[in-house]
Amino acid sequence: MADRFKIRSTVKCDVLIIGAGGAGLRCAAEILERRPGARIIALTKVSHPQKSHTATAQGGLAAVDPRDPNDANIFHMFDTWKGSDCTADQNVVRKICESAWEQIIWLENRGMHFSRDPQGKLSKRTFGGHTRNFGEASAFRAVFEADRTGKGIMDTGWGECLKRGIHFIHQTVAVELLIEDRHCAGCIAFQQKNGTFVQILAKATVFASGGSGQVFKVTTNCRQNTGDGLALVMEAGLPVMDPEAVQFHPTGIVGPGILASETLRSVGGILRNKDEEPFMAKYAPKMKELAPRDLVARAIESEIREGRGVMNPDHQIQHVWIDLRHLPAEVHERQIPEVVSFFKHYVNLDPRTQLCPVRPSNHYHMGGIPTNEFGEVQDAGQQIVDGLYAVGECAAASFHGFNRLGTNSILELITMGKHIGDRIIERLERESSVRSDIAPCRFQEKFAGYFAAGGADHIGQIRNILRAVMTEKVSVFRTEAGILEAIETLRELDERARKTKLTQQSTAMNQELVQRWELDNLLAVSMAICQAALHRKESRGAHFRDDFPTRNDAFQYHTLVSTTDEFGKVELGRREVDMTIFGAKGENYEKFGLIERKY
Amino acid sequence: MTTYDLTLKVHRYDPDRDKSWVQTYQLTAGRILRFVDLLRKINDEQDPTLAWGSSCEHGQCGTCSMKINGKPLLACELLVENAVAQFGTTTFTLEPLGVAPVVRDLVIDTEKAYFRLDKVKPYIIRPKAQPGEGKEHLVDPKSLERYVTATRCINCFCCTEACIASHHNFLGPNAMLATIVRLMDDREEEKEERLKCLYSNEGVYRCHSSRACSHVCPKGIDVAHYIALAKAGAF
Ligand SMILES: Cc1cc2nc3c(=O)[nH]c(=O)nc-3n(C[C@H](O)[C@H](O)[C@H](O)COP(=O)(O)OP(=O)(O)OC[C@H]3O[C@@H](n4cnc5c(N)ncnc54)[C@H](O)[C@@H]3O)c2cc1C
Ligand code: SF4
Ligand code: SF4
Ligand code: FES
Numbered sequence: 001m002a003d004r005f006k007i008r009s010t011v012k013c014d015v016l017i018i019g020a021g022g023a024g025l026r027c028a029a030e031i032l033e034r035r036p037g038a039r040i041i042a043l044t045k046v047s048h049p050q051k052s053h054t055a056t057a058q059g060g061l062a063a064v065d066p067r068d069p070n071d072a073n074i075f076h077m078f079d080t081w082k083g084s085d086c087t088a089d090q091n092v093v094r095k096i097c098e099s100a101w102e103q104i105i106w107l108e109n110r111g112m113h114f115s116r117d118p119q120g121k122l123s124k125r126t127f128g129g130h131t132r133n134f135g136e137a138s139a140f141r142a143v144f145e146a147d148r149t150g151k152g153i154m155d156t157g158w159g160e161c162l163k164r165g166i167h168f169i170h171q172t173v174a175v176e177l178l179i180e181d182r183h184c185a186g187c188i189a190f191q192q193k194n195g196t197f198v199q200i201l202a203k204a205t206v207f208a209s210g211g212s213g214q215v216f217k218v219t220t221n222c223r224q225n226t227g228d229g230l231a232l233v234m235e236a237g238l239p240v241m242d243p244e245a246v247q248f249h250p251t252g253i254v255g256p257g258i259l260a261s262e263t264l265r266s267v268g269g270i271l272r273n274k275d276e277e278p279f280m281a282k283y284a285p286k287m288k289e290l291a292p293r294d295l296v297a298r299a300i301e302s303e304i305r306e307g308r309g310v311m312n313p314d315h316q317i318q319h320v321w322i323d324l325r326h327l328p329a330e331v332h333e334r335q336i337p338e339v340v341s342f343f344k345h346y347v348n349l350d351p352r353t354q355l356c357p358v359r360p361s362n363h364y365h366m367g368g369i370p371t372n373e374f375g376e377v378q379d380a381g382q383q384i385v386d387g388l389y390a391v392g393e394c395a396a397a398s399f400h401g402f403n404r405l406g407t408n409s410i411l412e413l414i415t416m417g418k419h420i421g422d423r424i425i426e427r428l429e430r431e432s433s434v435r436s437d438i439a440p441c442r443f444q445e446k447f448a449g450y451f452a453a454g455g456a457d458h459i460g461q462i463r464n465i466l467r468a469v470m471t472e473k474v475s476v477f478r479t480e481a482g483i484l485e486a487i488e489t490l491r492e493l494d495e496r497a498r499k500t501k502l503t504q505q506s507t508a509m510n511q512e513l514v515q516r517w518e519l520d521n522l523l524a525v526s527m528a529i530c531q532a533a534l535h536r537k538e539s540r541g542a543h544f545r546d547d548f549p550t551r552n553d554a555f556q557y558h559t560l561v562s563t564t565d566e567f568g569k570v571e572l573g574r575r576e577v578d579m580t581i582f583g584a585k586g587e588n589y590e591k592f593g594l595i596e597r598k599y
Numbered sequence: 600m601t602t603y604d605l606t607l608k609v610h611r612y613d614p615d616r617d618k619s620w621v622q623t624y625q626l627t628a629g630r631i632l633r634f635v636d637l638l639r640k641i642n643d644e645q646d647p648t649l650a651w652g653s654s655c656e657h658g659q660c661g662t663c664s665m666k667i668n669g670k671p672l673l674a675c676e677l678l679v680e681n682a683v684a685q686f687g688t689t690t691f692t693l694e695p696l697g698v699a700p701v702v703r704d705l706v707i708d709t710e711k712a713y714f715r716l717d718k719v720k721p722y723i724i725r726p727k728a729q730p731g732e733g734k735e736h737l738v739d740p741k742s743l744e745r746y747v748t749a750t751r752c753i754n755c756f757c758c759t760e761a762c763i764a765s766h767h768n769f770l771g772p773n774a775m776l777a778t779i780v781r782l783m784d785d786r787e788e789e790k791e792e793r794l795k796c797l798y799s800n801e802g803v804y805r806c807h808s809s810r811a812c813s814h815v816c817p818k819g820i821d822v823a824h825y826i827a828l829a830k831a832g833a834f
Contacts, residue, residue, distance in 0.1 A: 050754060
């Protein structure tokens with residue numbers, strides 16, 4: 001029996017990419033392009049890289065076109081800093097904004113099908129929070145591929161890697177990082193299809209495993225986003241940074257949580273409660289429906305909490321309505337056709353004649369694996385872990401601080417992906433061999449434990465309780481009492497999970513086994529979110545404490561959370577926010593001080 | 600609240616015993632649950648061993664394609680009440696696509712289905728020279744308009760499943776679409792290799808114009824139109 005958990009084979013490569021989404025593949029493509037013949041292995045948890053979450057990003061990616069006389073990198077940096085509520089790292093912000101356009105061109109020259117203006121140049125549109133002249137007027141800064149920009153990035157990254165001979169291992173999860181004395185030598189991976197474990201040794205390992213949205217019951221994220229990357233680094237004794245910084249989109253479609261874009265509100269959609277009363281004026285008298293994401297999300301959540309929500313009987317989820325009935329047919333047909341089709345597809349409603357159900361939906365994790373501006377992973381003492389990098393949504397460099405601006409995430413994937421590629425190329429010139437002396441020490445015991453448990457509980461039900469409690473207690477509104485309650489529930493669920501028996505003994509394509517493992521990851525990430533949220537007795541960006549509703553700059557730092565052997569007991573640390581733009585005292589430096597996040 | 604009493608007959612396969620069978624599940628579900636929600640409900644309430652695939656769960660990735668009452672479609676886009684109306688029954692047979700070997704139950708070896716795509720090189724083989732530093736190629740929106748719907752393909756393989764010719768030597772409609780896009784895209788200079796592939800003995804001449812591909816495409820792509828262009832020698 002124990003044979004099942006033996007390492008079947010060991011493979012060696014130059015670079016191991018854990019997660020073949022937009023970030024991982026941009027990094028791989030850079031290395032393959034400049035070092036043809038480099039041996040790169042990329043793991044993907046989904047059935048094929050193209051199925052990664054990046055493929056769902058709709059809106060666009062921000063980048064200042066150097067030919068645009070009205071826009072400038074400094075404005076993009078300012079918007080990002082302001083949006084982050086003064087917790088983005090300015091060295092990272094500068095690096096990403098300054099290399100943005102070059103990376104757009106990289107994608108275009110390799111065949112991404114960007115939308116075009118009548119002259120044939122890249123079309124641009126505006127997005128919430130993107131301004132010129134430090135907030136003066138909207139900036140047209142986002143390039144896009146219709147409503148499928150992420151898919152364009154995914155297709156291009158996948159195509160380029162395929163062209164240059166990457167080696168994919170599909171439907172495979174990293175289950176243990178091989179780390180010793182601040183050196184990473186690769187990972188142990190579990191191949192779901194045939195149920196076997198392999199050891200992959202690499203000169204450089206890049207974590208690019210994406211988000212953690214499945215922590216919450218209603219989310220825009222895909223089914224595989226269970227925060228595996230964060231859980232794995234914590235298990236390896238490394239911290240995660242700012243886990244409490246979680247973004248909620250105000251209008252997810254009930255029940256699955258599918259994103260209904262901001263455009264609905266900008267074209268005049270009105271939010272109504274169960275009595276069909278418009279309510280935004282109560283919360284934002286001037287801006288009403290056009291108030292920033294987090295404010296609208298809290299307004300909706302307040303209506304629901306005060307009993308003015310509506311229960312969807314099929315999905316058992318509370319929501320409010322968005323009213324689009326009064327909008328002219330032309331708006332429905334020309335400006336919001338995709339979202340209108342979502343309502344038709346997923347709730348079978350016609351927004352021209354019917355009210356549509358929406359509620360806040362988990363959307364993005366700003367927090368993640370702490371790295372420096374080169375994507376090198378840091379430990380709790382901010383020392384670099386040699387050979388380990390992180391990029392994309394699982395990483396926190398941090399470009400977004402406590403609140404991400406729309407269109408800044410997929411920009412981060414392609415810019416940081418490229419920069420980390422550069423860094424690894426330098427490394428490959430130095431390192432001639434992989435290290436094979438770091439032995440795995442956790443995964444066998446863990447997987448054997450899953451099969452040894454004998455209780456009659458149910459993994460799916462435990463996961464559902466976890467997701468419900470995180471949504472109720474630790475999402476849009478947080479209070480000390482609520483968070484403590486959630487922590488208690490997580491402890492109980494962890495106990496229950498340990499005792500739960502698996503129905504089937506086989507390891508091959510055993511979905512329940514993978515879900516059991518994911519449950520451990522969800523528990524670990526949820527606990528990190530709770531503990532950091534409890535500690536941060538202020539409100540900042542997307543983190544809102546009902547009991548501490550304003551920002552307190554004594555907390556202007558990044559939270560570091562490390563786990564201990566006891567579930568629920570964590571060690572907290574801090575990392576200072578980089579303020580080098582402010583510190584350089586150059587032109588407009590005062591815009592990069594501790595400014596208010598007011599729109 | 601409207602609910603439906605449903606019977607799902609699921610084609611199952613156990614790789615450990617190399618055994619196939621059809622298993623019947625009964626469940627009650629609300630009108631707007633999707634078929635992926637039903638499968639999850641079965642996992643949570645009746646049978647955690649039933650394996651099935653999904654990722655985005657909103658029609659953007661093509662992971663959840665399967666045959667429901669014989670029709671290839673995306674399980675994340677099919678609502679209970681629409682299914683009942685469309686098929687006129689509350690009994691549904693769920694089968695994996697036949698475009699690749701089954702791994703377990705409804706999960707197929709997608710990687711093997713993608714071999715068809717890999718053969719047509721789904722990227723720019725030989726890019727046109729870069730127009731200068733910091734500059735994009737100019738692409739006339741009218742020219743883009745001619746092939747932009749084809750770029751919406753998510754490789755769900757529903758068309759390939761529906762296409763009888765694809766079950767033999769033909770690489771299949773979505774693979775053809777991928778190469779046609781690059782034939783229509785001015786930024787690709789390697790037209791010759793593409794044409795060779797298009798007109799090879801695994802290429803468009805295998806198509807017998809049944810239009811099944813266009814009929815099933817969940818992204819509303821008129822796949823047969825592009826293939827007809829190729830057959831008419833438009834490139
Ligand atoms: C509906 C929606 C719309 C969005 N729109 C925008 C937008 O318009 N603009 C914007 O900037 N951002 C947008 N975002 C956010 C953005 O899409 C994501 O943040 C981004 O795509 C994440 O990319 P990634 O490469 O980090 O991760 P992913 O694309 O999620 O890739 C992660 C990869 O890691 C793999 N993986 C996961 N766990 C493991 C493991 N344990 N072992 C091995 N592999 C693993 C996965 O299979 C996958 O291949 C949107 C998000 C959503 C949900
Ligand atoms: S039209 Fe051609 S490609 Fe499409 S299904 Fe019929 S035979 Fe297949
Ligand atoms: S053409 Fe349509 S049916 Fe065929 S793979 Fe693409 S999206 Fe699916
Ligand atoms: S799960 Fe992505 S299309 Fe259905």
